[in-house]
Amino acid sequence: xxxxxxxALDSVLNIKSVSAHxxxxxxxxxxxxxxxxxxxxxxxxxxxxxxxxxxxxLADQAKLVRLVSEKEIHAEKVKQEVRIVWGDYFKAAQFEAxxxxxxxxxxxxxxxxxxxxxxxxxAAEELLTxxxxxxxxxWKTKGVDTFTATCPYPPALDVVYPxxx
Amino acid sequence: MHPTLRDGDxxxxxxxxxxHFLVGDIVIAxxxxxxxxxxxIQAIDENGxxxxxxxxxxxxxxxxxxxxxxxxxxxxxLFHIKAKQ
Numbered sequence: 001x002x003x004x005x006x007x008a009l010d011s012v013l014n015i016k017s018v019s020a021h022x023x024x025x026x027x028x029x030x031x032x033x034x035x036x037x038x039x040x041x042x043x044x045x046x047x048x049x050x051x052x053x054x055x056x057x058l059a060d061q062a063k064l065v066r067l068v069s070e071k072e073i074h075a076e077k078v079k080q081e082v083r084i085v086w087g088d089y090f091k092a093a094q095f096e097a098x099x100x101x102x103x104x105x106x107x108x109x110x111x112x113x114x115x116x117x118x119x120x121x122x123a124a125e126e127l128l129t130x131x132x133x134x135x136x137x138x139w140k141t142k143g144v145d146t147f148t149a150t151c152p153y154p155p156a157l158d159v160v161y162p163x164x165x
Numbered sequence: 166m167h168p169t170l171r172d173g174d175x176x177x178x179x180x181x182x183x184x185h186f187l188v189g190d191i192v193i194a195x196x197x198x199x200x201x202x203x204x205x206i207q208a209i210d211e212n213g214x215x216x217x218x219x220x221x222x223x224x225x226x227x228x229x230x231x232x233x234x235x236x237x238x239x240x241x242x243l244f245h246i247k248a249k250q
Binding site: 002016020 | 166167170174175193199200201202203204219221224246247248249
């Protein structure tokens with residue numbers, strides 16, 4: 001009751017806010033990191049698949065090990081970057097503006113794991129699609145319009161970019 | 166400041182003319198990096214500066230906040246209005 005009255009007064013008087021800073025929020029969030037990581041997963045899968053049917057030299061085998069390792073690291077990076085934005089940046093107002101975010105994030109987690117486990121390009125393309133959807137939602141919460149363009153480097157796939165400036 | 170203070174709570178704070186803040190008081194401080202923060206006084210050093218701490222486990226560390234000069238303390242919490250959980 002007292003809180004409700006105070007809240008009503010706050011809407012009129014604009015009572016000053018203070019923060020307890022129970023974490024160290026830098027406030028810097030950008031989906032580009034997760035998009036680059038998703039593109040990297042696709043690129044590494046392509047390079048892995050190029051080795052199909054080839055008689056692998058020792059150098060090829062060393063390359064394969066590196067590609068697989070990095071592919072899994074970047075799939076995990078996608079998951080990590082999405083978790084940070086979802087966990088630290090998204091609050092009630094953002095969830096309200098972007099209903100379905102929780103389901104989208106969960107799908108990204110599952111698809112990211114699938115990309116770690118296998119070398120199916122379709123899974124990695126799906127990961128990029130989901131991450132692009134997440135980017136659209138993120139920029140929407142910032143009031144920034146987006147557009148889709150083909151990234152000017154391999155794997156040359158559609159990426160969502162913010163319309164800045 | 167969990168569990169003492171939570172998002173959406175209101176407090177009434179008062180600044181005494183003689184800066185009479187004590188260890189254990191919850192105070193509002195104007196911090197050069199973190200802006201206006203609310204923390205508990207953990208200690209007062211020999212120079213009269215205040216060292217703050219949060220009640221939560223994942224609070225900013227006392228050393229990261231540094232010594233707070235008396236002039237930076239905006240007030241002491243006198244009354245706490247909890248938000249409905």
